[in-house]
Amino acid sequence: MPPATRIPIVDLAGVRAGDPDALARVAREIHDACTTIGFFYIVNHGVPQAAIDAAADAARTFFAFPVETKRRAAVNKRHRGFNALGDATMYQAKRPDYKEFFSIGLELPEDDPDVLAGQALRGPNNWPDFMPSLQPVLYGYYEALAACGADLLRAVAVSLGIDEHFFASRYTKRMQRTQMVYYPPQPPQSSLADADQFGVAPHTDYGCITLLWQDQVGGLQVREIANGTWVDAPPVPGSFVVNVGDLLARWTNDRFRSTLHRVINASGRERYSIATFYDPTYGATVDPHDLGTPAAESRYEPVAAGDYILGRINDSMGYRKKLAGEGSTA
Numbered sequence: 001m002p003p004a005t006r007i008p009i010v011d012l013a014g015v016r017a018g019d020p021d022a023l024a025r026v027a028r029e030i031h032d033a034c035t036t037i038g039f040f041y042i043v044n045h046g047v048p049q050a051a052i053d054a055a056a057d058a059a060r061t062f063f064a065f066p067v068e069t070k071r072r073a074a075v076n077k078r079h080r081g082f083n084a085l086g087d088a089t090m091y092q093a094k095r096p097d098y099k100e101f102f103s104i105g106l107e108l109p110e111d112d113p114d115v116l117a118g119q120a121l122r123g124p125n126n127w128p129d130f131m132p133s134l135q136p137v138l139y140g141y142y143e144a145l146a147a148c149g150a151d152l153l154r155a156v157a158v159s160l161g162i163d164e165h166f167f168a169s170r171y172t173k174r175m176q177r178t179q180m181v182y183y184p185p186q187p188p189q190s191s192l193a194d195a196d197q198f199g200v201a202p203h204t205d206y207g208c209i210t211l212l213w214q215d216q217v218g219g220l221q222v223r224e225i226a227n228g229t230w231v232d233a234p235p236v237p238g239s240f241v242v243n244v245g246d247l248l249a250r251w252t253n254d255r256f257r258s259t260l261h262r263v264i265n266a267s268g269r270e271r272y273s274i275a276t277f278y279d280p281t282y283g284a285t286v287d288p289h290d291l292g293t294p295a296a297e298s299r300y301e302p303v304a305a306g307d308y309i310l311g312r313i314n315d316s317m318g319y320r321k322k323l324a325g326e327g328s329t330a
Helices: 020-033 049-063 067-073 135-159 245-253 303-314 320-326
Strands: 009-011 041-042 082-084 100-105 177-183 198-204 209-214 218-222 230-232 238-246 261-263 271-278
Touching: 009 020, 020 041, 020 135, 049 100, 049 135, 049 177, 049 209, 049 271, 067 082, 067 100, 100 135, 135 177, 135 209, 135 271, 245 303
Parallel strands: 009 041
Antiparallel strands: 041 238, 082 100, 100 177, 177 271, 198 261, 209 238, 209 271, 218 230, 218 261
16 A cells, blocks of 8 residues: 555556547646646656666665765766765755765767757766766666656646647757765754754755655655645655656746655655656747747746756755856856
8 A cells, every 4th residue: 555645646557558548637637736736646657667776776885985985976067976965055945955966967978069069067977987887777767767757748748738749849858867866864853953954955846847766764745835734745666756847837837836845854764866857958948838828928938948957056056156156157
């Protein structure tokens, strides 16, 4: 039996099988979830369990290395690589997040036209020389999540009353980012100041949709929009947690809700997760008018997806602030 949760569970099996009735049903379920809590689980998503298990094992192996070793793959200007404790501070949080993470993106060679043109966040990944086994495992997972994200966006499109293939042309060279995340056990909260420490402080995600694998430790919480209370998003075996990001909320003119969420690892155990931010091509135009919003009712001006995501990364990552101070525009 899955754990009790107020967050809906959506079965993608029929969507993947090409069943039009299942696509319509799933679209309704997604619409209900995205216009209320902004979160849902997906099961029967098509990502092989072996790929998930291998990526999770790789994360545990990677984060067990000494921090001095992990810094040999320190995050670079393309937002690829290792981020240590203290490298990320969400919005108005009083303390940096209590986590480490390692980021990858779409693997592009140095002679790719967008890389040569200096497009931000593009290029080859920053794989660790001390763990050569990580690249095939994590990039295999990355590609499997891309296929899952494409299936999911077909249902999202139908849920918005537009052609199911609308998003495909906006994802030809996706800005997908995948992060392995490690949360050390948080110290007990013995004072008011300690209550300001989070594994990840309350925030909304930057991009279009997020697909999250989480281990069995728990700690993810979602803020219900209707009453402002925090509800648990417990681990559901065989699932990914999916949430609307700010870019999709903007695209839908806020019909879909990008919801605050946080992580508090009060378990006394190490927690691992793998977050995939499934986002469009850098130059894809995000315009509410394209999803049926009349121009007179649009709350947002058109924006390039990559420019928006880059701006949000710059606001939250400590190393980006340092680059900005040095005059970098990467």
